[in-house]
Amino acid sequence: MPSKPSDITMDAVYTKPGYLFRRMQQIAVSIFIEECGEFDLTPVQYAALVAIQNHPGIDATRLSAVIAFDRSTLGSVIERLEAKRHVERKPSAEDKRVKLLYLTKAGAALLRGIMPAVDRAQARMLAPLKPADRKMLMALLSQLVDLNNEVSRVPLRAEDALEHLGKAG
Amino acid sequence: MPSKPSDITMDAVYTKPGYLFRRMQQIAVSIFIEECGEFDLTPVQYAALVAIQNHPGIDATRLSAVIAFDRSTLGSVIERLEAKRHVERKPSAEDKRVKLLYLTKAGAALLRGIMPAVDRAQARMLAPLKPADRKMLMALLSQLVDLNNEVSRVPLRAEDALEHLGKAG
DNA sequence: TATTGATTGACAGTATACTGTCAATTCGTC
DNA sequence: GACGAATTGACAGTATACTGTCAATCAATA
Numbered sequence: 299m300p301s302k303p304s305d306i307t308m309d310a311v312y313t314k315p316g317y318l319f320r321r322m323q324q325i326a327v328s329i330f331i332e333e334c335g336e337f338d339l340t341p342v343q344y345a346a347l348v349a350i351q352n353h354p355g356i357d358a359t360r361l362s363a364v365i366a367f368d369r370s371t372l373g374s375v376i377e378r379l380e381a382k383r384h385v386e387r388k389p390s391a392e393d394k395r396v397k398l399l400y401l402t403k404a405g406a407a408l409l410r411g412i413m414p415a416v417d418r419a420q421a422r423m424l425a426p427l428k429p430a431d432r433k434m435l436m437a438l439l440s441q442l443v444d445l446n447n448e449v450s451r452v453p454l455r456a457e458d459a460l461e462h463l464g465k466a467g
Numbered sequence: 468m469p470s471k472p473s474d475i476t477m478d479a480v481y482t483k484p485g486y487l488f489r490r491m492q493q494i495a496v497s498i499f500i501e502e503c504g505e506f507d508l509t510p511v512q513y514a515a516l517v518a519i520q521n522h523p524g525i526d527a528t529r530l531s532a533v534i535a536f537d538r539s540t541l542g543s544v545i546e547r548l549e550a551k552r553h554v555e556r557k558p559s560a561e562d563k564r565v566k567l568l569y570l571t572k573a574g575a576a577l578l579r580g581i582m583p584a585v586d587r588a589q590a591r592m593l594a595p596l597k598p599a600d601r602k603m604l605m606a607l608l609s610q611l612v613d614l615n616n617e618v619s620r621v622p623l624r625a626e627d628a629l630e631h632l633g634k635a636g
Numbered sequence: 637t638a639t640t641g642a643t644t645g646a647c648a649g650t651a652t653a654c655t656g657t658c659a660a661t662t663c664g665t666c
Numbered sequence: 667g668a669c670g671a672a673t674t675g676a677c678a679g680t681a682t683a684c685t686g687t688c689a690a691t692c693a694a695t696a
Contacts (some may be wrong), residue, residue, distance in 0.1 A: 308521055311514045315592045316495045318608045320510065321535055323492040325612065326485045326621045341489065344684065345480045352477055359644060366490055371683050395644040395691050423484045426614030427607065434605040438600055439487045445595030450497045511652065528674060540653050564674040595654050
């Protein structure tokens, strides 16, 4: 067996969760773009559109909590969605700081149109695994993401939690 | 049960592999930075250093294959590592286009020093799961990444494959 | 009511990631 | 040896993600 320059081999990278997560994310984005490319939407833009449809009139800060998305990044994402006429920003009457987000008709139509492509993409990501293994992987990953939720800069604050973050929160 | 503005709910995002992969990657990077912050290395810079240590005199194109890393992005990563004096670039005598990569002594020392922090980070990412579940998740993810390898722009070409990519390949 | 503290969106700066292009160079082939 | 194809590193452009800062605004309270 040929000796290595040191005891640290590439296994110090390849077999580690951090590397596998990065690599899987790379692959997932690649598949999404392949399947949904004709709609000119990135995975993040898609998530934002879905969240705005579910919460019409949401503001950027709350949106960032709903999709676990950095507030700073979200600004440019919304700008791009606005430039493509999928989203409208209207000033709030109650709070002059806030801009409320709404889907345009075109945005809602796009969302309906893209769903089959998104479904294909999601299916392709797991396609190489046996059905039982897909279920297992998703279950474990859901658990792990949920249990690690507080770690990242922008923890997910799902819909239910948001109801308490209004005037009262 | 209150009705939603449409049939598309946030489950169209939360429960899907693409979202979970993005979220997990977010969390993993966050943990890595927390544990290894004092060494001023990102996960990608760490992977590059390990690969260069394992392949002294590798060029940027081969390095990109060893860590499944876009060639365009890699340029700036190497620049930063060079600016921090962890890596040296030397012109090749055989091929004037190529710049060969080597760890500096400081770079090698840094790599030894950071290992415990990296191990802590990797452990923390999976910590919320039971040991058996950690094993299962890593096994499934390794499989999936491997089986999807050809999908992304820069498929992983591990060390063995590289030996055939030299003059003969 | 005046002040303090928190929130909101905007911005600057850094670091991945990707697409695409380009010139210099090398290689395969004739 | 010349010529077309491939490789290499560099660059421009776009899109996440993060840190941090700032002014405008709002809320809480002294």
